[in-house]
Amino acid sequence: MEKIKLGSQGLEVSAQGLGCMGMSALYGPPKPEADMIRLIRHAVDSGVTFLDTSEIYGPFTNEILIGKALKGIREKVQLATKCGAMFTAEGNVIVNGTPAYIRSACEGSLKRLGTDYIDLYYQHRIDSKIPIEVTIGAMKELVEEGKIKYIGLSEASALTIRRAHAVYPITAVQIMWSLWNREVEKEIIPTCRELGIGIVAYSPLGMGFLTSGPNIVNNLDANDLRKITPKFLGSNLDHNAQMFMRLEEMAKRKGCSPGQMALAWVHHQGKDVSPIPGTTKIENFNNNRAAALIKLTQEEMEELDAISGEGAVKGDRYPEGFMKFNWEITETPPLSSWKPEA
Structure with missing residues (x-):
C-alpha cells in the first residue's frame, strides 16, 4: 500500500486507512473481539x-479493542482518534469543546489505546458554544506535551477550518466524501488545499450503499443507524437506486465491483486524500484494499462525476438529531466572547 503525506506538517499515512467504528458501534451489535483483532492485524x-x-x-x-489489537505493533501504525462528541447517561449525543474536557478525553483515550501518544487527534464535532480558538489552543498544549502529534478536525465548516488553522496548523480534516456525498467539494476541499491540510474521507462507500445498493436495507440490524438515515428510506432510497444501477453497470464494464469503482474514484481525487472505508470482514477489507490499485481513465472519471452530480442523490446523510452537529450548521462564537474557565 502506497504511503502519502497527509497535510504539510509531516504526517505520513497509508493511502487507504481503516475505519474501525462499525466493529463496535452504530452498525448493529459489536462484532466478536477475536475476529476484529485478527482483521486489524491483517490490515496492518x-x-x-x-x-x-x-x-x-x-x-x-x-x-x-484497538488497544488490544496493537499490542506489540504500535509503532507500525498511524493512530487517529477523536474527542468532542459524547453520550449522556440518557443516550443523547452532546458536543464539548472546553479545554478541561479536551484534556481529560485525551488522557482517557491514551489509557484505553495503551499508548503514550496519539498520531492524529481530531475534534470530532464542533462545539457551537466554545470559540474554536479555545479548543485548538487546548489541543496545541497536548502537542507541546507530546501526548498528540498532529491536530485534526472532523465535520468543520470552511470558516471554522480557517480560524482553527490560524491558531495551530491543522494536519487533516475528516469529512464524509463519496460519490453520494459531494457537497464538501464547493468550499471545504478548496479551503483544505489552499491551507495545505490533508483530507480524510470517511464513509467513502456511502455507508455501504455504494457496495450493496438498495438491497443493503434488507440486512440491517434493528439498531443500525442506517435504519433511520434519510438516504436509506422510502422514496429517497428508490431514487438513489438509479445512481447505483449506473455505477453497477460501469463497474461491470471495468471488471470490478461497484464498491471498488466508488472507492477508486475517491483515490483519484488526489494524493492529499486518504479514504478510510470500514468493514468487519477480511474478505471485504481485501476488496477495498484492491480498489487502491484500480486506474480510472479521464472518461471514466467524467462518467462517474456525471452519474453522481447534483440531484443524483436524495436525502440527508444523517438522521435529524445528528445533522445539527455537522459542518452545514455548526459555527462557533468569536474568541472575544470567551470567559476562561475558573
Whole structure:
C-alpha cells in the first residue's frame, strides 16, 4: 500500500486507512473481539496502517479493542482518534469543546489505546458554544506535551477550518466524501488545499450503499443507524437506486465491483486524500484494499462525476438529531466572547 503525506506538517499515512467504528458501534451489535483483532492485524500486515477510531464509538469500547489489537505493533501504525462528541447517561449525543474536557478525553483515550501518544487527534464535532480558538489552543498544549502529534478536525465548516488553522496548523480534516456525498467539494476541499491540510474521507462507500445498493436495507440490524438515515428510506432510497444501477453497470464494464469503482474514484481525487472505508470482514477489507490499485481513465472519471452530480442523490446523510452537529450548521462564537474557565 502506497504511503502519502497527509497535510504539510509531516504526517505520513497509508493511502487507504481503516475505519474501525462499525466493529463496535452504530452498525448493529459489536462484532466478536477475536475476529476484529485478527482483521486489524491483517490490515496492518497488508500495509493499511492508518487506523481511525473515537472515544464515542461504543462509547470507549472501540478504543479498547484497538488497544488490544496493537499490542506489540504500535509503532507500525498511524493512530487517529477523536474527542468532542459524547453520550449522556440518557443516550443523547452532546458536543464539548472546553479545554478541561479536551484534556481529560485525551488522557482517557491514551489509557484505553495503551499508548503514550496519539498520531492524529481530531475534534470530532464542533462545539457551537466554545470559540474554536479555545479548543485548538487546548489541543496545541497536548502537542507541546507530546501526548498528540498532529491536530485534526472532523465535520468543520470552511470558516471554522480557517480560524482553527490560524491558531495551530491543522494536519487533516475528516469529512464524509463519496460519490453520494459531494457537497464538501464547493468550499471545504478548496479551503483544505489552499491551507495545505490533508483530507480524510470517511464513509467513502456511502455507508455501504455504494457496495450493496438498495438491497443493503434488507440486512440491517434493528439498531443500525442506517435504519433511520434519510438516504436509506422510502422514496429517497428508490431514487438513489438509479445512481447505483449506473455505477453497477460501469463497474461491470471495468471488471470490478461497484464498491471498488466508488472507492477508486475517491483515490483519484488526489494524493492529499486518504479514504478510510470500514468493514468487519477480511474478505471485504481485501476488496477495498484492491480498489487502491484500480486506474480510472479521464472518461471514466467524467462518467462517474456525471452519474453522481447534483440531484443524483436524495436525502440527508444523517438522521435529524445528528445533522445539527455537522459542518452545514455548526459555527462557533468569536474568541472575544470567551470567559476562561475558573
